Amino acid sequence: MTTPATDWLRLDQQICFSLNAASRAFNGVYRVVLKELGLTYPQYLVMLVLWEHGELPVKKLGEHLRLDSGTLSPLLKRLETAGLVRRERSARDERSVEVRPTAQGAALRERAREVPRRIAAATGLDLAEIQELRSRLDRLTTSLDAYVPKSPSAPS
Structure with missing residues (x-):
């Protein structure tokens, strides 16, 4: 199956x-x-x-x-x-x-x-792709931060 x-x-x-x-x-x-x-x-x-x-x-x-x-x-x-x-x-x-x-x-x-250049080379992505990925990950982080309650007493 x-x-x-x-x-x-x-x-x-x-x-x-x-x-x-x-x-x-x-x-x-x-x-x-x-x-x-x-x-x-x-x-x-x-x-x-x-x-x-x-x-x-x-x-x-x-x-x-x-x-x-x-x-x-x-x-x-x-x-x-x-x-x-x-x-x-x-x-x-x-x-x-x-x-x-x-x-x-x-x-x-x-x-x-030289560290950022070497890391970028290891990704196999070009600069535009790296910038787009970082932007998407930043948006994802912002969304997830907004989703999670800020304190243990906050309603879930």
């Missing part, structure tokens, strides 16, 4: 599985490309935000990366141990911790310039 392609309970019909498989494949490519920089993929994302914005409070950094402080703190600790970032209590608000790239972290930016 053959299963129709429109059987929505088939694994190959699940968008979540396709996104997860693509994410795992991307992580594999990033692992190879970022090895030369001595960074993991999450550490690379932290550095991208800091290269773009400079000094930021940990809370704001987490918002950019969509990470909570429990996930972000160990990442920052490893980056600080590697000499790439510096964390300091804010002089304005002692409850807040500011993060900024060190001189070594800023210098790493130059070496990282």
Whole structure:
């Protein structure tokens, strides 16, 4: 008996599985490309935000990366141990911790310039296709964020 392609309970019909498989494949490519920089993929994302914005409070950094402080703190600790970032209590608000790239972290930016080109080449997509895919994924994320209740007490 053959299963129709429109059987929505088939694994190959699940968008979540396709996104997860693509994410795992991307992580594999990033692992190879970022090895030369001595960074993991999450550490690379932290550095991208800091290269773009400079000094930021940990809370704001987490918002950019969509990470909570429990996930972000160990990442920052490893980056600080590697000499790439510096964390300091804010002089304005002692409850807040500011993060900024060190001189070594800023210098790493130059070496990282080839990463996007190498990742793009690995996708097999041209620039227009990459931009369209990113745009669609951004719209998907926005829709999914709007769908999920913001607090545990919100009605489902």
